[in-house]
């Protein structure tokens with residue numbers, strides 16, 4: 001298992017995650033999460049893509065326009081999630097009517113392996 005942490009201060013930002021083995025077949029359906037709860041996948045610019053509910057340790061960006069959208073934040077106005085430890089912008093939640101995921105910023109976050117407890 002792994003968690004995603006802030007690259008700047010090491011603050012834990014997510015629940016424990018497993019790498020998603022196969023992309024979900026229904027990822028283009030409106031309102032369906034792009035990745036399943038408890039998993040992550042890597043995006044095309046080496047960032048991480050995860051389910052919004054797995055993002056436990058991040059805070060909302062104070063600029064309210066970053067949360068503009070139709071049914072939820074569209075993510076079109078820039079990163080809307082910050083690290084509570086150092087206030088760095090760490091990613092974008094995109095939960096408008098036609099999508100539902102969090103994409104981290106590639107340079108602001110890193111994956112940390114958790115020692116197995118089994």
Ligand SMILES: [Zn+2]
Pocket residue numbers: 006007008009010011083084085086087088
């Ligand atoms: Zn931080």
